[in-house]
Amino acid sequence: MEQNIRLSHMSHWKTVPYRQIGNFREFYYEDRSNNCYYMDWDRILRYHRATGYEGIELAPWDLGEILGLFGTPAEYTAFAKDHGIEVSGMFHGCNDSHIAGKHGDVVAAGKRAVDTLAAFGGKHLNTCPGNNYYGNGPLDVEGLRNIASCLDEIGEYAESKGIAVGIHNEFFCVTNRENHRQLIELTNPKYVHYCLDTAQVALMGDDLIDFYDTYRERIATFHFKDTADIGVPDEIRYDRDVEIRDDGHRWFWEPGEGILPLEELWRHMRDYGFRGWLTVEDDGSPDYLAAMALSSYYINEKLGKIYR
Amino acid sequence: MNLCFSTEAVDLDNQAPNRNRRESRYFWDELNHLIAAGGFCRIEIPYEPKWDFGGRSGIPRTKRSMTTKFGTVAGYAAFLRENGITGGIACIHMNPSLFASSGILPMYLGASKHYAEEAVETAAEAGCGIVTLTATPPYFASGKLIGDGTEEDFLAAVAGVIADLAAYAGEKGVTLCVKNEYWTLVRGEKIHDFVEKLPASVMLDVDTANLKIAGADPAEMIRKCAGRIGVVHITDTAFTDTEEAWKTALPEYPPAGATKVFRDPGDGEIDFSGIAAALEETGYDGLVVFNPKDSCDISRSILRSRWFADHVFRSGATVNSAMTAKENMTACHSAKEVSGGRPEWNRI
Numbered sequence: 001m002e003q004n005i006r007l008s009h010m011s012h013w014k015t016v017p018y019r020q021i022g023n024f025r026e027f028y029y030e031d032r033s034n035n036c037y038y039m040d041w042d043r044i045l046r047y048h049r050a051t052g053y054e055g056i057e058l059a060p061w062d063l064g065e066i067l068g069l070f071g072t073p074a075e076y077t078a079f080a081k082d083h084g085i086e087v088s089g090m091f092h093g094c095n096d097s098h099i100a101g102k103h104g105d106v107v108a109a110g111k112r113a114v115d116t117l118a119a120f121g122g123k124h125l126n127t128c129p130g131n132n133y134y135g136n137g138p139l140d141v142e143g144l145r146n147i148a149s150c151l152d153e154i155g156e157y158a159e160s161k162g163i164a165v166g167i168h169n170e171f172f173c174v175t176n177r178e179n180h181r182q183l184i185e186l187t188n189p190k191y192v193h194y195c196l197d198t199a200q201v202a203l204m205g206d207d208l209i210d211f212y213d214t215y216r217e218r219i220a221t222f223h224f225k226d227t228a229d230i231g232v233p234d235e236i237r238y239d240r241d242v243e244i245r246d247d248g249h250r251w252f253w254e255p256g257e258g259i260l261p262l263e264e265l266w267r268h269m270r271d272y273g274f275r276g277w278l279t280v281e282d283d284g285s286p287d288y289l290a291a292m293a294l295s296s297y298y299i300n301e302k303l304g305k306i307y308r
Numbered sequence: 309m310n311l312c313f314s315t316e317a318v319d320l321d322n323q324a325p326n327r328n329r330r331e332s333r334y335f336w337d338e339l340n341h342l343i344a345a346g347g348f349c350r351i352e353i354p355y356e357p358k359w360d361f362g363g364r365s366g367i368p369r370t371k372r373s374m375t376t377k378f379g380t381v382a383g384y385a386a387f388l389r390e391n392g393i394t395g396g397i398a399c400i401h402m403n404p405s406l407f408a409s410s411g412i413l414p415m416y417l418g419a420s421k422h423y424a425e426e427a428v429e430t431a432a433e434a435g436c437g438i439v440t441l442t443a444t445p446p447y448f449a450s451g452k453l454i455g456d457g458t459e460e461d462f463l464a465a466v467a468g469v470i471a472d473l474a475a476y477a478g479e480k481g482v483t484l485c486v487k488n489e490y491w492t493l494v495r496g497e498k499i500h501d502f503v504e505k506l507p508a509s510v511m512l513d514v515d516t517a518n519l520k521i522a523g524a525d526p527a528e529m530i531r532k533c534a535g536r537i538g539v540v541h542i543t544d545t546a547f548t549d550t551e552e553a554w555k556t557a558l559p560e561y562p563p564a565g566a567t568k569v570f571r572d573p574g575d576g577e578i579d580f581s582g583i584a585a586a587l588e589e590t591g592y593d594g595l596v597v598f599n600p601k602d603s604c605d606i607s608r609s610i611l612r613s614r615w616f617a618d619h620v621f622r623s624g625a626t627v628n629s630a631m632t633a634k635e636n637m638t639a640c641h642s643a644k645e646v647s648g649g650r651p652e653w654n655r656i
Contacts, residue, residue, distance in 0.1 A: 013323040017561035027566040031604045035324045039566065061362075064409045068448070068557025132363065240376060241363040246333035287325040 008055030008088035055088030073119035089124030110154030148186035155191030166195030171203035193220035205231035226258030256298035270307030314599035333366035344392025346610035381433035408445035485538035491559035496522030511538025544576030
């Protein structure tokens, strides 16, 4: 039976240096550790399939190595397809989009990202709208309009390629608690969608359920993760290099391991009838394979009883 | 000789469980204690601006990181001294291959020069005397930069940048060295012709595993280049590049057969007794950096390096240049048990 929600997983594996390890046993005996289990795309993609994912979302900073190993996006996509996995989307960052003089460069970079994703066969370009808050915020309305203008232009181009640009607002982004909803309103709903990162919105201090209900028509996909920190104080969100903490504190947890009302959100998604890709994001986890399995179990066995 | 441990042992690029720890400051703060407990009082750092772009300033591999977390580079150097690294940063390795991904030569040369100058500034401010620069990006990436041009013109352009950097390093009181990993265009013995194009102030980085993989004899290289060696890297390998992995996109991950190219000292096949003999014979008294690059187990690599330094690389035991490292390790271990002495020469 076709399901309403298709699970994808964000690729935070950093560099995967081999396409396929043919001498796995021999390689294992070099240091008799589990390192060799995380070094080739063949096994990483098998883990996706085995833990119940149909898709993978690519990180743009990995593309150099991916293309070095596979030659072309089509070759990677075919390899993934052989493992039962599709490329669902890719992340992108619109750095300097708040600066009017950078408009051309930002849009050109965005269009290149759209072309790259199209070559991989992906459908969602989940896009951080701007720089970090530190050194750039607070923004005036003109700055917000500049960002919206970039997103509109990239989004219009993306639509022509069958790709949805979705705003993905990090909790330390220049568009933040005080104006991230305003940014959404300033963009053209025809071309600019939203990728709801459940943890990021809560970390910013917004109400997850209210946010979903307000923007559900624009939410094209999700970055689905949990957190144990709702409403992080301004002095942290607006500080330098916020994402990685000196003491190893984690902002993000696997769905079900934090405190977000994910079951309530899922009921709202059911009531609205959300259909499409939902990308689990396990960044910050010390063990991605375990995190993939934990997340998949929670979604299939817990949330899946509500809606799937 | 002054011994040093390279924090290039910490693999940030590849994914295995618990990699996430390596992005936070607490990990690096503790690493100083582990290195010091392993008997090393100096460190080498790889200068890696890629972590700047992601805002990972807990990773002390650039000037930005050091100033973000410690106020100044000198502040970071003082922190190191207070935490067991009493000799501070002794060497900085700058590998500009990151900037080759654009495939645009002027961008590569410009970015390489900019960040190499920053590495030199960082060295000067940290009281570090050596910056060693990877001569060219990997063969595969270099090919994209060369495009329709020639390798000769490319190397001339790179040599021009290095000459400028050497002058800048000289002003800052820093020695600039060139490193020729086995995947560069000046691998192995090819470095000799390239060095001829560089100012006399530019010294050589003798990296044992990289030379061996490229088909050169590290001991012979030491003898041949005596007087022009700025730093020696003790790296080990058991890899023989029969399938020309050095020409591939990820040359340190041979596609024909997965292997850990760089291993802990003593865990490979390099004849270190011969290298130690060559260094002694030529009167080398500079920096020796132990670099178990991209370690699978960092604490273990530190301790293995220390054991290797004390018992194998040069010890009170008879050095037999025909011995492999493993054979020598056994011999030195037996000798130590008999003598009960701990060689002090490398405790400087």
